[in-house]
Amino acid sequence: MILRLGLSPRMLHTSDIRPGQSARLLQVGGERSFRRRLMELGFLPGTSVRLVRRVAVGDLVEFEVRGGHISLRASEAVALVFESSR
Amino acid sequence: MSAKSPAAPAAGPRTPLVAVAGNPNTGKTTLFNRLTGSDQKVANYPGVTVDRHAGHMRLPGGLDISVLDVPGTYSLSARSREEEIAIQSIAGLGGEAPPDLVVLVVDATQLSRNLYMALQILELEVPLVVALNMTDVLESRSESIDAEALARELGVPVVSISALKGAGIQELERSIERTLTNPKTALPGPRWTPESTELRADLDRIADSMPPDWIRGSPTRARALAAWALLSVDAPDELHGVPDAVRRLALERRARAAADGRQVDAEIIRGRYDWIDSRMGTFVRPSRRGRERSERADTVLLNPWLGFPIFLATMSVVFLALFSWSEPAIHAIESTFGWVSDLVRGAMGPSIARDFVTEGLIAGVGSVVVFLPQILLLFLFIGVLEDTGYMARVACLMDRIMRSMGLNGRAFVPMLSGYACAVPAILATRTMERQRDRTLTMMVIPLMTCSARLPVYTLVIGALFPPTMLLGFAPVQSLLLVLMYLFSTVLALIVAAVLSRTMLKAPSVPLILEMPPYRMPHWPSVLRQMVQKSRAFLSEAGSVILLCTIALWGLLSFPKDPGLEARRDVLAAQVATLEAEASTPDAQARLDVIAAEQADIAGQQLRSSYAGRLGHAIEPTIEPLGFDWKIGVGLIGAFAAREVFVATMGVVYGIGDADEESATLRDQIHKEKRANGEPVYTPLVGLSLMVFFALACQCMSTLAAVRRETKSWAWVAFLFAYMTALAWVASFVVYQGGRLAGL
Incomplete structure (x- = not known):
């Protein structure tokens, strides 16, 4: 199933999402302990996540998930793959 | 863990233990402070540099309890030894006493994420009371939580509180008391149990390998700890308390599951969240308004153009306040100690004992206490920045710079503290997760311009540089001071960058930074933190500085020459x-002659003292830097604490009480000639x-603090060696380069 989605054109990366826009998570990747931590914070596939802002100075991205606001480095947020709403 | 865990709790009545747990930023510490008041003790978790806050309180019905503040975590899963504390405190492992009850502080505005930890605690079969905090914030968003429905679904008491305003605390205390007398009402058993037979087989297999103190006769608890191990154990991790059999099986089972295409991590985490999500609708009546005010504030404070300037302006205000507000207090402390010293000198006859008390003891205590105003203020500012939520934004803004040095944004607070005093700054590295990050930060903190260097700079700049204006408007003296601050900061950054690419090379760890909403600080908590950190300074640095000052006095005063004494x-x-x-006029003239002879005797006494001999001994090594043996004596003195240099130079030049503003000392420095008549x-x-x-590691208390935090003499030796070498080389380059340039 993951393979099929991997080829799907409906995948979005963090860089494709505008600030203020929400998207549904499709996959959580990255190194195991990072992935586990993200999932425990609520970044689970199927969850709706809002990209709050990009912090240009620090090169971070702020997400809202389950009422909490979490910032990740833009380079590390590539672990999150979203589903296009259309 | 099994080997060193304590015996089962003693029979008979003992004080019940209540652990206060929760996610970071939920108001957990505020609640802990409310419950225990001033009846608190800060200690250390054994083997880990994490503060262990514990206290006592009496419940409304008269029951006395102990309260433990468990460090804030999002989950009980762990990878590092520090994170391991949460599971050990709650499950009663690794030498921690098992709590009779856990109070979980839950942020009502982030209910589902906070309930995740509630499920983990319930799986462990520990009685649980949920303190639902920040319901007032929720109400202001016209949202609400049905606490009764939540209590029904979780099967444990739920009490709405506002830790900040103190609402609902009595209710919570009564609930704690009821639950302690009847724990069954808060032990509903696990809410989530694995559905898949494969996962159940994994958990049972790992549970079978557990030692008795992990299982405690409960198969449910054993399975919960198995799930914990399955999520936590990693091939490279820093966990210390996991039995080898458990570790091996957890790794093996996870690998086997992965080979079958199963992701056990996701399965467990998803299972818990599915339980929560399917019931959220019954607890919460949401209205999607969110935290608009905080977000609006962040559009300014994290703005690409304004964010950084605002941050710099904030830091400038902090530093200006740090120096200008502390000045009156510093002067008051100095004159008080001077007054006490004079008083003692008047009361005791001239003797070695008198010199010891005034020049060793009183001066030593004074040189410790004089740092307090700046340290108190710095921790006040840090506390406010942290409590309002701005520090998370600072970590955001600083992350890119910190990353280039192999650190993350969290290293900023400790480095900032280094500008006041390296000792509390080194203690502040505990907020960082990895030991390597902490070590790296500790290796550069002592380069930051701490307040003890300031008197030295003031003395040197005041004595040797003209109070003129550069280009007609820039005061040379202030400019030099600013330059010294910039110099040390840039050097610290360079050293960190070099170390992170060589000795302390490590893969960069992904950053996960929570951005709490902005709020007013809880003043009692800020003040308590300020006092606790300053106390840490007094006990850590204070004793070392005091001892060194006394030792220095001994070196300067002995051996005594009987002829000179007479x-x-x-x-x-x-x-x-x-x-x-x-x-x-005649008496006055004779007094002047005597004063000159007294200064001469002091000089002779110094030359023959141990310190003087040491100064002579090191003179060849410091001569290329432009220093003579008298400066050498001052440098030796400065190893106790840098600002002692000023007082030592006062002794060296036979001036009684000298401080950095002293005109006589400046004069003497100005007039001092070499044998060939050159100044x-x-x-x-x-x-x-x-x-x-700026660069030398002349601070015994810093070395003592690094030794305590790294538990390694090797790092202490390295710190001392690299800083001293760096200082020598840099001074050599400055002096010899300057001479070549004809200065």
Whole structure:
């Protein structure tokens, strides 16, 4: 199933999402302990996540998930793959 | 863990233990402070540098309980030894006493994420009371939580509180009391149990391998700990308390599951969240308004153009306040100690004992206490920045710079603290997760311009550089001071960058930074933190500085030359008689002659003292930097604490009580000549001296703190060696380079 989605054109990366826009998570990747931590914070596939802002100075991205606001480095947020709403 | 865990709790009545747990930023510490008041003790978790806050309180019905503040975590899963504390405190492992009850502080505005930890605790079969905090914030968003429905679904008491305003605390205390007398009402058993037979087989297999103190006769608890191990154990992790069999099986089972295409992590986490999500609708009546005010504030404070300037402005205000507000207090402390010293000197006859008390003991205590105003203020500012939520934004803004040095944004607070004093700054590295990150930060903190360097800079700049304006508007003296701050900061960054690419090379760890909403600080908590950190400074640094000052006094005063001593007593007697006479011009002239001879005796005494001999011994090594043996004596003195340099130079030049503003000391420095008649102190020597002070590791208490935090003498030795070498080379380059340039 993951393979099929991997080829799907409906995948979005963090860089494709505008600030203020929400998207549904499709996959959580990255190194195991990072992935586990993200999932425990609520970044689970199927969850709706809002990209709050990009912090240009620090090169971070702020997400809202389950009422909490979490910032990740833009380079590390590539672990999150979203589903296009259309 | 099994080997060193304590015996089962003693039979008979003992004080029940209540652990306060919760996610970071939920108001957990505020609640802990409310419950225990001032009845608190800060200690250390064994083997880990994490503060362990514990306290006592009496419940409304008269029951006395112990309260433990469990460090804030999002989950009980762990990878590092620090994170391991949460599971150990709640499950009663690794030498921690098992709590009779856990109070979980839950942020009502982030209910589902906070309930995740509630499920983990319930799986462990520990009685649980949920303190639902920040319901007032929720109400202001016209949202609400049905606490009764939540209590029904979780099967444990739920009490709405506002830790900040103190609402609902009595209710919570009564609930704690009821639950302690009847724990069954808060032990509903696990809410989530694995559905898949494969996962159940994994958990059972791992549970079978557990030692008895992990299982405690409960198969449910054993399965919960198995799930914990399955999520936590990693091939490279820093966990210490996991039995080998458990570790091996967890790794093996996870690998086997992965080979079958199963992700056990996701399965467990998803299972818990599915339980929560399917019931959220029954607890919460949402209205999607979110935290608009905080977000609006962040559009300014994290703005690409304004964010950084605002941050710099905030830091400038903090530093200006740090120096200008502390000044009156510092002066008051100095004059108080001077007054006490004079009082003692008047009361005791001239003797070695008197010198020891005034020059060793009182001066030593004074040189410790004089740092307190700046340290108190710095921790006040840090506390406010943290409590309002701005510090998370600072970590955001600083992350890119910190990353280039192999650190993350969290290293900023400790580095900032280093500008006041390295000792509390080194203690502040505990907020970082990895030991390697903490070590790296500790290796550069002592380069930050701490407040003890300031008196030295003030003395040198005041004595050797003209109070003129550069280009007609920029005061040379202030400019030099700013330059010294910039110099040390840039050097610290360079050293960190080099170390992170060589000795402390490590893969960069992904950053996960929570951005809490902005709120007003809880003043009692801020003040308590300020006092606790300052106390840590007094006990850590204070004792070392005091001991060194006393040792230094000994080095400067011994051995005594009987002939000089006798002559000194004669002169003192003459002064007394002359002062008793009317202040005739003749008496005044004779007094001046005697004063000159007294200074000469002091100089001779110094030369023959142990410190003087040491100064002579090291003179060849510091001569290329432009320093003579007298400066050498000052440098030796500065190893106790840098600002002791000023007082030591006062002794060296035979000036009684000298401080950095002292005109006589400045004068003496100005006049001091070498044997060939050249002045000892030129602006170039001054610059070389300041560079040396900026870089050399002349602080025993810093070394003691690093030893305590790293538990390694090797790092202490490295820190001392690299800083001293760096200082010597830099001063050499400055002095010899300056000479070549004809300065």
